Amino acid sequence: MQIHELMTHAPAVCTTSEPLTRAAQIMWERDCGAVPITDAAGQLVGIVTDRDLCMAAYTQGRALHEIRIADVMSKVVFTVGSDATASDALELMNTKAVRRLPVVDAKGRLVGIVSIADCVRAAKSGAAKKPLQESAVFKTVASVSAARPAEPTAPLPKSSETPKSSKVLFPAMASAKTTESTKSASAKSGKKR
Numbered sequence: 620m621q622i623h624e625l626m627t628h629a630p631a632v633c634t635t636s637e638p639l640t641r642a643a644q645i646m647w648e649r650d651c652g653a654v655p656i657t658d659a660a661g662q663l664v665g666i667v668t669d670r671d672l673c674m675a676a677y678t679q680g681r682a683l684h685e686i687r688i689a690d691v692m693s694k695v696v697f698t699v700g701s702d703a704t705a706s707d708a709l710e711l712m713n714t715k716a717v718r719r720l721p722v723v724d725a726k727g728r729l730v731g732i733v734s735i736a737d738c739v740r741a742a743k744s745g746a747a748k749k750p751l752q753e754s755a756v757f758k759t760v761a762s763v764s765a766a767r768p769a770e771p772t773a774p775l776p777k778s779s780e781t782p783k784s785s786k787v788l789f790p791a792m793a794s795a796k797t798t799e800s801t802k803s804a805s806a807k808s809g810k811k812r
Contacts, residue, residue, distance in 0.1 A: 620705040625741045626722050626731035632657045635664065635689035639675060642667050643683055653719045653732070656692050661728040663721050665692035698723045701730050705741060708733050 631645045632655050642654045646669055656665035667688055675691045676683055697715045699708045701724050708720055712735060722731035 620741060622699055622703045622705055622708055622722055622733055623701060623731070625705055625737045626733040627651075627737070628731050630655060630729070630732045632729065633667070633688050634658070635687070635692070637688050639667070639672050639683040639686045639688060639691060642688060643669075643672055646672075651734075653734075655696075655721045655729050655732060656688055657729055663696060663698065663723055663727060663729045665689075665694050666696050666719070666721065667692040668719075696721060699733070700725070705733075705738060709738055712738075 630651075631649055633642050633645065635656055635658070645654050646652060652670075653666055653668045655663055656667060658664050665688075671691050671693070672683060675681075675686050679686060697711055697717055698721045699711060701722055703722075711720060712718065719732055719734045721729055722733060724730050
C-alpha cells in the first residue's frame with residue numbers, strides 16, 4: 620500500500636508567526652491532533668500538536684492567543700516521502716515513537732500527513748492489494764503509546780496563594796457577566812461553589 624492511498628492530502632497548515640489559537644482552530648475544525656508548520660514557500664519547518672498547546676498554556680501561564688507557534692512547535696520533524704509505502708511510515712512511527720508523519724515531496728514541500736489512526740483504519744478495512752498487517756499496526760500503536768519517563772514539574776499554587784495579578788488562562792470562558800450570574804445563582808440556592 621502506498622502512502623498516498625491513506626494520507627490526508629493538502630492538510631491545513633500554520634506559519635510560525637501565527638498564535639496558537641490558529642492551530643487550535645484547525646484542530647477543532649478538522650478533528651485532528653497536529654498541524655504542520657510551513658514557511659512561505661510551503662517548506663515544512665515544524666509541527667505542533669494538541670499536547671503542545673496544552674503544555675504551553677500550562678507552563679507559560681498565558682492564553683493561547685498570546686503565544687506564537689514558533690515558540691512551541693517541534694522543529695525536529697520526522698517525515699516520509701510521497702513515494703514511501705504505508706509499511707515504511709509504520710516502521711518510522713514505531714522507531715521514533717510518533718503518531719503522525721508529514722509527507723513531503725522530493726523538494727521538501729508538504730503534500731500530506733499520515734497518522735497512526737489512518738494506518739489502523741487501513742489495516743482494518745484490508746481493501747488495498749497489499750493491506751497493512753494488523754500485527755505491524757498493533758506493534759506501532761504499542762510503541763507510540765508506551766509511557767515516557769515523567770519530567771519533574773513545579774507544583775501549582777493553591778488558589779489562596781495565587782497573586783491578584785494572575786491572568787485568566789481562558790478569558791473567553793470567564794467573563795464578568797458569567798461570574799456575576801454564577802455568584803447570584805449560588806447565593807439564591809445557598810450553595811457554595
